[in-house]
Amino acid sequence: MLNSFRQSMAWVHTWFGLVLGFVLMVAFFFGALSVFDREIDRWAIPETRFEPQPMPSYDNLLKQVFADLKPHPLDMAATAERVIGDLPAPETMPMVGLFAYTTHRDPVLRIGAEFAIPNKPIDPKDDHLHVHGWATIDPRTGAALPDDQLKIGSNWFYPMHYSLQVHWKNIGVFVVGLAALVMLVALVTGVIMHRKLFKEFFTFRPKKRTQRSTLDLHNMTGVVALPFHFFFAFTGLVIFASFYYFPVSGTLLKPLHDRHEVIEAEHTGLPHDEAGVPAELASVDAMVAEAKRIWAERDMAGEVGLLMIEHLGDANGYVSIYRAGSDRVALVGEGIHFKASTGEVLREEPPSDPVGAVNEFLTGLHLQHFEHWTLRWLYVAGGLLGCICIATGFVFFVEKRKQEHAKRRLQGCRLVDAMAVTTVTGMVLAAVAMLVANRLLPDAMPGRGDWEKWTFWGVWLLSLLHALWRSAPVAQARSNPAWREQCWALALACVAAVLLNWLTTGDHLLKTMLLEPYWAVAGVDLSLLACALVSVFTARRLARTVEVKQASRIGGVAYE
């Protein structure tokens, strides 16, 4: 496109990196937080601060819990728009399928069910016509947690990581997907631009002027964590590929896919459809015991992670029991399926074919259901290195151009810098402010979770307005004081969150670390304090940064 191959690649790196960088920053930061999503949940919902629990007994506890579970009003409303005629009353809908899911880090248990409806769909191709119900329960008692309590870690930060919480037409998922592709592009073009890969591994000159040391840091973080970044962007895309990005099986190749499903159902012996004959459910606990015995026989003794029942109450019903994958990287369920009415084994899933095994390993390494705390922290470090790489990219973009923009009275740098403030300090501030709101809002407040979400968006918006309002100096080639000010605000918010956690729950760090160790909460508190320290350090450092008046080109690198 441009004069040379390297210049073209540099152009792609600069401009795609800049525009999608803002999205990548969100994906990397909230991805890093998602590594500890369950722990953040515990911090945000103090009633659930107890030890992780195994899957409870179905016969003695879950059976009754599911009997009480009703279609969720939200899904009732959503389904009503897809069908002809009015839906029957929720109490009358028969439950035809259910699941219960837990991990080695979950004190609480997520459950869900499908309810059959007689209505025909408006769109004849709409073949999944069920109303869903869901709940989170305390597996020790079966008591449901209030629906209003937002799981800030697993239901807000984690979906933010892959969807930006923009759910309309799945736009968010596609934007994040494009950003992930651009991450791959940026890594390849970055390497093409530089060539001195080995040297950059060890080069960081913090005492040089901002532009030089920023570029050092950008290159170093990019190169040091290159395999990590490439791997996560790539596997993130693969995880969503068949459902969102290339849904061939649901569209163009649907006939082929559906034909395969029917053949597979015959092959596996698991009934594809209902028989239409009612049947009782045998003891599920006995099936769980049998599944555990079979796993132990394969030298893979373990707990149940996922329990599912298909065609519930029908003669074709079957119970599927999957292992919790806490002792290996690959996401293998070792599923064992039982006939629901008798408890006889219908099918033991065979080991995956090579392609499936590779896929399970890749997605497993991204989704990390395994139990390995050191590796978990390395993931956080990798994610934060990615954030540094992207943020220094923004800073370098601005530093390189702001002298020239000031001379030519352009506002581009000013805007990019304000956006950078918003996606760096503003984003962290929004996340921490949400935790502060979580501790300040009254427990019984209706729509409490929604207020937490509005706090998040509100603070983020304020940080943008603040950054824009304070941005005038950038147009004169100086720096935006919003960086420093938001660092101070962040430090305050972090300390406030830790103190509020102590005041409202009595769980101070001495208690959670030493007296009655509960590392989920202690870890969040310690991370908040670490964040406060980094913010204070950064704010003080920014205050004494000497403005460099003279702009000069950096040799050896084509960056236009």
Add this chain to the structure above:
Amino acid sequence: MMVSASRGAIISRILAAIFGCYAFVWGVVALGVAALHGAGVEYHAAEQAMMMLAFLLYLGLFLWTFAAASVRRVWLVLAVGSAVMLAAAWQLQRMIIG
């Protein structure tokens, strides 16, 4: 700026890189799944294999879109390629199902 391309040409390349390459990879994935399955590979194995291949191909095509000398040729390859592959995948599916 050392840009020697016109604004229109740059926009054309950006659209080609994002949407043109997407359509092309769609074609490859659809044809690949149909062909592999037709050749006896289990459906989901074929699907997963193509999904993993898809993004490496997308990455390569994306870079090629900006490296190629002629944006016209880029569009021609992407448009004709995706149309042909989608049609071929559809035809192959009909043959397999019979």
